[in-house]
Amino acid sequence: MILGTTPTERADSDILVSTVESAVHRLDPAGGRSERVHRDGPFDRDLWALLAGEVGIGALAVPEDRGGLGASLHDIAAVLTLLGAELSRVPYLSTVIATAVLADAPASTAADELLARIVAGELVVATVPPSSVVDHTFRAEGAGENVVVSGSASFVVDADIADVVLVFAPATDGSVGLYSVAAGGLTTARMTTTDGTRVLSTVTADRASAVLLNPRPSVRRLRDHALVALGCDSLGVASRTLDDAVAYAGSRVQFGRAVGGFQAVKHRLAEVAVAVELAKSSVAHAVWAVERGTDHELSEAAAITAIVCDDAASRATAENIQVHGGIGFTWEHTAHLYYRRALTNAVLWGSGAEHAQRLYELAAPAPARVGPGADSGAVPVPAAGLSS
Structure with a gap:
């Protein structure tokens, strides 16, 4: 729907x-x-x-x-x-x-x-998404006002500029909770990555004081919500670079005519336009799923959005560079910045292949899972492909 x-x-x-x-x-x-x-x-x-x-x-x-x-x-x-x-x-x-x-x-x-x-606009809060149902990046110990968390995670969005970091961590009894940790109790290091327009950091906690905010967070639903939000960002990148490419193709004259009049350019931009329209539809469906859908519907919509929006952004940013020719490859032009953002989004919280595999598993009957955290629905977060 x-x-x-x-x-x-x-x-x-x-x-x-x-x-x-x-x-x-x-x-x-x-x-x-x-x-x-x-x-x-x-x-x-x-x-x-x-x-x-x-x-x-x-x-x-x-x-x-x-x-x-x-x-x-x-x-x-x-x-x-x-x-x-x-x-x-x-x-x-x-x-x-x-x-x-x-x-x-x-x-x-x-x-x-x-x-x-x-x-009030006074606080920047970063969130470390859970890495998997079996091997969480953080662990919590203690109870009440004496809770501490330990662990490390990389590629955490905005952690280096955050005042507070939210982490999902299992306690000694195996239950996964949501904890807030003040930035002052963490070691954060900004990473050198492909995307120069987004802060990505490594976060390390060594028995850092924490506050339990939610003993039973909706891990799967929250993770899917995050994928939808990232898909919106990719949609914006794809839409803008398509517009830029079309505008330039209509104004750049070569061999006595606008380059947009050449069949090869028209066909390539038409393919990008189709990809962008698909991305718009996937985001609209995902927005519905977040607000009104079941957990299963949201998981399907989030996986589809991740696949489709990442594809649209990758296609649009690559073609934008090509259409702009020589200037598209220069450091001073923004075309490469969009391309780098698209590359980062495409692997930040799972690759297209991983989202496709998850979509397949959602569609296929699955055997009952047993063990701690079996219902959380979290999936692995890859840490490859972002460093420049």
């Missing part, structure tokens, strides 16, 4: 996207963006202060009964897609994921305080 939106909902979403887009263009206009990325790195602190503090995009995903705006996932997906299209160097992806994780936790002083500070 595909999520439908009314004309009023679409109009409201357009206003929201236009507001965010204006804020982005004010501090990070397209002109000179590549230079700023190389000069300032993968985090634009001023832009995030504007978006989180003044515009208030952090409050969108927080439920109204927890102090936020309680926006629909359709609106949140639209903002994620826009920020992907703009290659914005802000921790909104990690904020959306953390907010979903915190909203899944029962109301408590600790969880509600984190949500309130996210709403």
Whole structure:
């Protein structure tokens, strides 16, 4: 099933996207963006202060009964897609994921305080996704106010700039819980990766003090939610680079005619356009699955979205470089930055082959699983292919 939106909902979403887009263009206009990325790195602190503090995009995903705006996932997906299209160097992806994780936790002083500070734009929260049902990257010990966690994980989005890191960890009894750890109790190291527009870090905890926020987190559903959010980012990358390629093909004249008039170019861009339309449909379906679908429907939708959106982004960014010819390969142009973002998204939380395998397993009858964590539904997170 595909999520439908009314004309009023679409109009409201357009206003929201236009507001965010204006804020982005004010501090990070397209002109000179590549230079700023190389000069300032993968985090634009001023832009995030504007978006989180003044515009208030952090409050969108927080439920109204927890102090936020309680926006629909359709609106949140639209903002994620826009920020992907703009290659914005802000921790909104990690904020959306953390907010979903915190909203899944029962109301408590600790969880509600984190949500309130996210709403106010005062806090960056990163989340370490679970690596597998059998071999978690973190372990928890103790109880009450004496809980500590230990472990290490790499390729954690925005951990190096986060104030708090959320981790899933099994306790001594085998039950998997959600814990918050203050950044000051962790060792974080920013990684040198292919994508220069996103912060990826290695996080290490050595008996770091932690707070148990949720003794029974919906691990599988939260992980699928994160895949949908990442798919929105990839959709934005694919849509923008297709638009850029079409615009350039229509204006670049060679042999007395626009290069877009040549059959080979037209066919290649048409194939990209089909891939982008498929990505839009997959995201719309995934948004419906998050808000209204069963766990099984969401898992299927998340796997499809990961496959389709990654393919669209990879195709669109590669063709954008080719259509732009010589300038598409230069360091100063943004084409390679989009390509690098697409490469990273395609393997960040699972490769296309792994998502396809999971989709097959979801469709096929599976034998009953036994053992600790058998119902969590987490799948392995690969750590290969991101380093430059």
